[in-house]
Amino acid sequence: MRFITSSVLLLSSLLALPAVADEGQVLLQRLANAERTQSFQGTFVYERNGSFSTHSIWHHVKDDGMVRERLLQLDGAAQEVLRVDGQVHCASAALAEQVVDSQLWPARALDAEQLSQWYELRVLGQSRVAGRATDVLALVPRDQHRYGIELHLDQQTGLPLKSLLVNDKGQLLERFQFTQLQVGAPATANLEASVECRAVSVLPVQAKISNAWQSDWLPPGFSLSTTTQRISPASDEPVACQVYDDGLARFSVFIEPLRGEPVEDARTQLGPTVAVSRRLKTAEGDVMVTVVGEIPLGTAERVALSMRASNEAAQ
Structure with missing residues (x-):
């Protein structure tokens, strides 16, 4: 609109x-x-x-x-x-x-x-x-x-x-x-x-996935609104997805286990939509955190850098 x-x-x-x-x-x-x-x-x-x-x-x-x-x-x-x-x-x-x-x-x-x-x-x-x-x-x-x-x-x-x-x-x-x-x-x-x-469907959310990740920083006014999971078309792995919004603008954060795949950090923008991916090391292995949404690129990058496994963020 x-x-x-x-x-x-x-x-x-x-x-x-x-x-x-x-x-x-x-x-x-x-x-x-x-x-x-x-x-x-x-x-x-x-x-x-x-x-x-x-x-x-x-x-x-x-x-x-x-x-x-x-x-x-x-x-x-x-x-x-x-x-x-x-x-x-x-x-x-x-x-x-x-x-x-x-x-x-x-x-x-x-x-x-x-x-x-x-x-x-x-x-x-x-x-x-x-x-x-x-x-x-x-x-x-x-x-x-x-x-x-x-x-x-x-x-x-x-x-x-x-x-x-x-x-x-x-x-x-x-x-x-x-x-x-x-x-x-x-x-x-x-x-x-x-x-x-x-037909399009979304997998039911699992509590383990929904509680596993959190952000150390969010843009003012944005809060977590929905959590779900999807199957990655590349790896057939469950992919956690968290959606944040400010009542109008929205962005999604995807967390995917890499299982040893050689994936590099990336950042792209098409019109208003940005996608920022960051490889993150965790105790259970490397994951790829990807932020996608209609927000400025710098904001998406800062969100991606702030994502932590909940047990690590609490330490």
């Missing part, structure tokens, strides 16, 4: 306009309610790292509050994802391994008061997106450990019609923008996955 005319215009507007915290909290609360109460369908474009893709989305909120959502990529091979109440049920083969982590990030209500501790909420005015009037809300980080976000929220529904993610230099990292939106329940047939959509 992210965008405006350019990152330069965004940065200048953030610096020039005063914060309107109360109005910003109202808009953010409307956004939190919108995706849990509004059914819709539409088409949006997504940009990351200079690459564009186009997608259709069908989003249905049932009378009992259950949310069923299907996304279909329209460029190239037909890739799709089906989510129910924020949990990924199936994905196309090329996406199955990529989207499994999103199951670790269950849908949660945005807490405007909590987020205002870590982001300054600024109302920047109004705009039009997909032929609809919007209010523009910026979430400006109060420190260097998270990215800035600009949201164009539909005045009628509160839905995010356009958004962008920028770093501390005002550089655009990710863009999302609807080109067409229709409010109302989608046809049932459009909410059904195709036969190519592969």
